[in-house]
Amino acid sequence: xxxxxxxxxxxxxxxxxxxxxxxxxxxxxxxxxxxxxxxxxxxxxxxxxxxxxxxxxxxxxxxxxxxxxxxxxxxxxxxxxxxxxxxxxxxxxxxxxxxxxxxxxxxxxxxxxxxxxxxxxxxxxxxxxxxxxxxxxxxxxxxxxxxxxxxxxxxxxxxxxxxxxxxxxxxxxxxxxxxxxxxxxxxxxxxxxxxxxxxxxxxxxxxxxxxxxxxxxxxxxxxxxxxxxxxxxxxxxxxxxxxxxxxxxxxxxxxxxxxxxxxxxxxxxxxxxxxxxxxxxxxxxxxxxxxxxxxxxxxxxxxxxxxxxxxxxxxxxxxxxxxxxxxxxxxxxxxxxxxxx
Amino acid sequence: xxxxxxxxxxxxxxxxxxxxxxxxxxxxxxxxxxxxxxxxxxxxxxxxxxxxxxxxxxxxxxxxxxxxxxxxxxxxxxxxxxxxxxxxxxxxxxxxxxxxxxxxxxxxxxxxxxxxxxxxxxxxxxxxxxxxxxxxxxxxxxxxxxxxxxxxxxxxxxxxxxxxxxxxxxxxxxxxxxxxxxxxxxxxxxxxxxxxxxxxxxxxxxxxxxxxxxxxxxxxxxxxxxxxxxxxxxxxxxxxxxxxxxxxxxxxxxxxxxxxxxxxxxxxxxxxxxxxxxxxxxxxxxxxxxxxxxxxxxxxxxxxxxxxxxxxxxxxxxxxxxxxxxxxxxxxxxxxxxxxxxxxxxxxxxxxxxxxxxxxxxxxxxxxxxxxxxxxxxxxxxxxxxxxxxxxxxxxxxxxxxxxxxxxxx
Numbered sequence: 001x002x003x004x005x006x007x008x009x010x011x012x013x014x015x016x017x018x019x020x021x022x023x024x025x026x027x028x029x030x031x032x033x034x035x036x037x038x039x040x041x042x043x044x045x046x047x048x049x050x051x052x053x054x055x056x057x058x059x060x061x062x063x064x065x066x067x068x069x070x071x072x073x074x075x076x077x078x079x080x081x082x083x084x085x086x087x088x089x090x091x092x093x094x095x096x097x098x099x100x101x102x103x104x105x106x107x108x109x110x111x112x113x114x115x116x117x118x119x120x121x122x123x124x125x126x127x128x129x130x131x132x133x134x135x136x137x138x139x140x141x142x143x144x145x146x147x148x149x150x151x152x153x154x155x156x157x158x159x160x161x162x163x164x165x166x167x168x169x170x171x172x173x174x175x176x177x178x179x180x181x182x183x184x185x186x187x188x189x190x191x192x193x194x195x196x197x198x199x200x201x202x203x204x205x206x207x208x209x210x211x212x213x214x215x216x217x218x219x220x221x222x223x224x225x226x227x228x229x230x231x232x233x234x235x236x237x238x239x240x241x242x243x244x245x246x247x248x249x250x251x252x253x254x255x256x257x258x259x260x261x262x263x264x265x266x267x268x269x270x271x272x273x274x275x276x277x278x279x280x281x282x283x284x285x286x287x288x289x290x291x292x293x294x295x296x297x298x299x300x301x302x303x304x305x306x307x308x309x310x311x312x313x314x315x316x317x318x319x320x321x322x323x324x325x326x327x328x329x330x331x332x333x334x335x336x337x338x339x340x341x
Numbered sequence: 342x343x344x345x346x347x348x349x350x351x352x353x354x355x356x357x358x359x360x361x362x363x364x365x366x367x368x369x370x371x372x373x374x375x376x377x378x379x380x381x382x383x384x385x386x387x388x389x390x391x392x393x394x395x396x397x398x399x400x401x402x403x404x405x406x407x408x409x410x411x412x413x414x415x416x417x418x419x420x421x422x423x424x425x426x427x428x429x430x431x432x433x434x435x436x437x438x439x440x441x442x443x444x445x446x447x448x449x450x451x452x453x454x455x456x457x458x459x460x461x462x463x464x465x466x467x468x469x470x471x472x473x474x475x476x477x478x479x480x481x482x483x484x485x486x487x488x489x490x491x492x493x494x495x496x497x498x499x500x501x502x503x504x505x506x507x508x509x510x511x512x513x514x515x516x517x518x519x520x521x522x523x524x525x526x527x528x529x530x531x532x533x534x535x536x537x538x539x540x541x542x543x544x545x546x547x548x549x550x551x552x553x554x555x556x557x558x559x560x561x562x563x564x565x566x567x568x569x570x571x572x573x574x575x576x577x578x579x580x581x582x583x584x585x586x587x588x589x590x591x592x593x594x595x596x597x598x599x600x601x602x603x604x605x606x607x608x609x610x611x612x613x614x615x616x617x618x619x620x621x622x623x624x625x626x627x628x629x630x631x632x633x634x635x636x637x638x639x640x641x642x643x644x645x646x647x648x649x650x651x652x653x654x655x656x657x658x659x660x661x662x663x664x665x666x667x668x669x670x671x672x673x674x675x676x677x678x679x680x681x682x683x684x685x686x687x688x689x690x691x692x693x694x695x696x697x698x699x700x701x702x703x704x705x706x707x708x709x710x711x712x713x714x715x716x717x718x719x720x721x722x723x724x725x726x727x728x729x730x731x732x733x734x735x736x737x738x739x740x741x742x743x744x745x746x747x748x749x750x751x
Contacts, residue, residue: 029541055541061571066530066564073471073534073548076519079541081534093560100524101531107733109512109520110502114736146734169736214739258739 004206009196010181013155013204014044014120017162018082020208022052025080028166030057032067032084032120041086042122042181068094068119072102075117075171082166088123088175089132095140102171103146115171118162122178123151124232124279125316126185126325129178134316136231136280141173142257142289148172148213149257153180153234154201157254160211168213177231185232186239187327216260218267222249225273225338228264228290230256233277233326240331246339248275256286264290265297272303273338277331282310304341307334353592359660363670370672373400373619374407381633383611391613392602395646398621399679403686409625415689421462421620422684424482425454425677426698430706431477431487432651435494438710439508439655443718444494446508448474452650452668455620455676456581458482460549463627464517470549471519471532473556474509475581483516487709497717497724503732504725526552526559529578533568536576536634547575547634555586557601558594566642570608573639577630578610580642581617583649588662605642617647618673620680646673727751 008016022028030045036059039046048057060067064085071081085091091098102115125134141149148170152158158176165172179185183195196202219234224247227237234252241248249267253260268274274294276287287308294306309326317324357363376396379388398410413421432449439447450457457478464470470479480490492499494508502512512520519535522528532550539546550565557580569576580601584591591597605612611633615626623645630641648671652659664670684690717723728751731742738746 029538061567063564063567065561066568069527069530069561069564070534070537070568073531073536074538074541076531077469077535077538077542079538096524097527097530097561101522101527104522105520106736108502108506108510108522109514110505111733112501112512112514113520148735258735258741261740 005203006206007197007202008155008204009183009202010152010155010158010176011043013159014162014176015046015048016204017159017166018045018048019051021082021163021166022048022056024208026056027078028056028080028082029074030082031060033060033062033086035059035084040084042178044120045084064090064094065097068097068102071117071119072097072105072115075115076105076113080116080166082118082120085119085121087133088121088137089135091121091137098141098147098171098173099144103144106170107146114169116169118165118172118174120174120176122181123175124177124179125321126179126187126189126232128318128321129316130318131315136278136311138175138256139280139284139286142286146171147257148255149175150213150255151175151177151230152254153177153231153252154184154199155196155204156201157211157217159204160209161213161254163208164210164213167210172213175231179232184235186235187325188239189322211254213255214258214260216254216263217252218249218263219252220248220250222247222271224248224271225275225335226251226264226267226271228253228274228276230254230278233279236326236328236331237277239328240335243328244332244335246335248335259293261293261297264294268294268298269301272301274298274302274306275309275331275334275338276306277309277326279311279326281313282308283313285310304338307338309334353590355590355592355663357664357667359662359664361664363664363667365670365672368672371395371397373397374410376407376409378408378629381629381636382638385606385609385611388611388613389606392600392606395614395616396622396626397616397619398625399619399683403679403682405621405683409622411621411625411628413621413624415684415687417462418680418684418689421458421624422677422680422690423698423702424458424478425620425680426702427487427706428454428458428478428481429677430702431481431490434706434710435491436655438494438718442720443714444496444508445719446655447494448509448654449651450475450477452675453581453583453617453647454478455623455680456617456645456647459620459623460579460627463624463631464549467517467546468549468631469517469519469532469535469546470551471528471535472521472551473525473528473553473581474521475553476551477509477511480511480513480516480518483518485513485516485518487706488713491710491713492716495713495716495718497713497722499713499716500725503729505730525556526561529565530561530568533565533574533576536574537568537572540572540575545635547577547631549577549579551579551581553586554580554582554584554591554596554601555589555594557604566605566608566610569640570610575634575637576640577627577634578605578640578642580644581647582644583647585649585653585663587653587657600644602642602644610640610642612642612644614644614646616673617645618676618679620676621683648673
């Protein structure tokens with residue numbers, strides 16, 4: 001890290017990334033529902049319309065397919081749209097445009113038309129969001145060839161990864177864990193929330209500094225077991241490691257597609273054990289891909305089966321939030337179990 | 342208890358089915374020259390009536406009449422005829438090629454040639470069309486090489502799309518022809534986005550969106566309408582109403598009950614209908630809409646009223662769901678015959694010249710086909726390399742794809 005830094009929340013980091021990208025390249029345009037004048041329901045685009053004008057940052061009709069479809073058209077023209085879907089739970093109307101169009105544009109046109117665009121969406125639970133404000137649909141995107149899928153877990157990463165995503169020549173799904181917008185969260189819902197200003201990853205460089213897509217980060221070095229996590233679950237993993245006393249190596253994947261297979265295999269070959277955790281539902285979730293990848297690449301190094309701690313295979317409930325959310329207790333149990341073998 | 346009868350679901354039925362006598366007597370056709378020609382800056386509210394009429398120029402005698410009869414010179418008219426004839430002959434040869442197993446699939450334009458051919462001539466180079474699979478006239482009238490079209494259809498070694506796409510899903514950025522997708526309606530909103538981008542960039546280029554009558558039922562149609570209207574996008578929203586969506590008559594997209602053009606009214610978009618088998622009418626209306634868009638007056642909705650004279654595709658047999666001779670009863674006739682009659686009426690064409698042109702075009706298409714077949718067909722000859730399927734998924738091939746390409750032995 002070079003140059004000056006500022007303490008900021010993930011929201012501020014995302015807003016700063018937009019600001020820097022828009023300042024640097026007038027092809028960057030930002031739009032979505034409530035994104036313009038109001039600055040976004042989570043304030044991620046606050047002030048941008050005022051600074052760059054309503055041609056560069058504007059409100060959109062409530063039409064996810066329209067937002068993404070229009071952005072695709074703009075990107076094939078040569079602009080770089082950064083659009084927001086207000087909640088990941090509401091991306092489904094745009095699924096056809098994302099899967100059938102954005103993801104395949106370069107391939108089907110022999111490289112004539114491309115979609116350099118970013119689709120941002122707040123994701124994840126832990127906020128009493130119920131069924132349609134808590135989902136983690138990343139597996140619906142990691143299954144699609146042609147997309148890149150990114151999930152930051154801190155202000156530092158959010159800014160660097162978003163700048164990379166905007167600059168990337170391919171369409172990027174950028175999932176922002178809304179539970180982490182204002183501070184890290186380890187699943188201990190009964191304890192006071194800590195703000196980002198008390199966390200080292202809340203310190204963000206002021207300048208245009210990027211974090212490469214496709215590269216994982218080791219959040220905690222360890223020797224006994226590898227935990228593969230992303231988003232909010234990174235902090236749950238940290239809490240579980242601390243509370244169990246198990247010397248876990250925690251890998252924050254950051255980019256799910258393309259996946260940093262090298263970082264994963266290197267770690268699992270070292271530890272011989274692996275626990276995969278995510279908030280999303282279990283069956284055919286991204287954890288299945290991770291588990292299979294580890295099994296294929298590290299089979300002879302494994303001393304125990306790869307375990308998955310995930311959301312249950314149910315819609316995300318309201319009252320039962322903490323029975324659903326894979327908190328540090330459930331992760332801790334899996335860590336102990338994997339160490340028994 | 343109220344005295345209610347059991348409710349009943351309405352399932353629309355077309356006017357005639359196989360074995361029935363085709364009947365278009367309910368189809369109201371204004372006389373050629375009857376529709377007025379508004380100023381290009383006319384507000385939508387001032388031209389509401391035009392969504393219920395049909396702009397027509399060529400009358401029964403082959404004369405060009407009324408306010409939409411633009412002064413296209415004889416060369417331009419002959420070019421138009423040649424484009425339409427080329428498309429029809431191209432279709433015939435490719436249909437045969439499909440039956441001979443040289444390709445897997447084809448879709449013809451029979452009866453709809455004027456729509457895309459005339460429209461293209463009203464645009465400028467640099468404008469972008471977002472076509473469906475039935476507007477190849479945009480390419481032909483834009484002088485895209487026939488050989489390249491065939492290379493794509495054959496998925497051969499010179500296929501510009503490297504064998505990745507189903508036949509006829511052409512793409513040519515250079516010729517203002519956006520990559521065709523199999524997913525219906527998706528391109529409609531993308532065209533609006535492209536037009537918005539042109540406006541954001543302060544450009545002067547415009548976009549044209551294309552959709553069929555059936556696909557107007559897709560939600561992206563409405564996305565496009567609301568975005569085009571909200572942002573006053575420089576886009577022409579074309580609906581090609583050829584009466585049929587595979588086996589489904591237009592009533593299932595609620596055609597007949599209301600016009601497709603009428604749908605623009607709900608969004609405040611100036612909307613009109615044009616005789617899609619009248620080259621001059623399509624050209625004039627397209628020119629009008631293009632001028633509107635280019636001078637900042639925003640989107641226009643055009644319903645091209647035509648008839649899908651051929652099968653939906655090589656996988657379709659229309660005799661299973663519609664009257665066999667429905668096409669001969671279709672009151673707007675054949676676009677090639679009508680332009681030919683007009684050219685003859687103004688003394689710029691003759692039966693002899695037409696027969697000669699027919700032979701020349703057939704020869705041109707045959708030569709192109711021979712040349713394309715040297716590059717291979719789906720069944721034989723050279724093909725794109727299997728490794729080409731791994732390219733262009735991303736700008737740069739990520740490690741997992743490199744590994745898969747290697748595992749596949751490519």
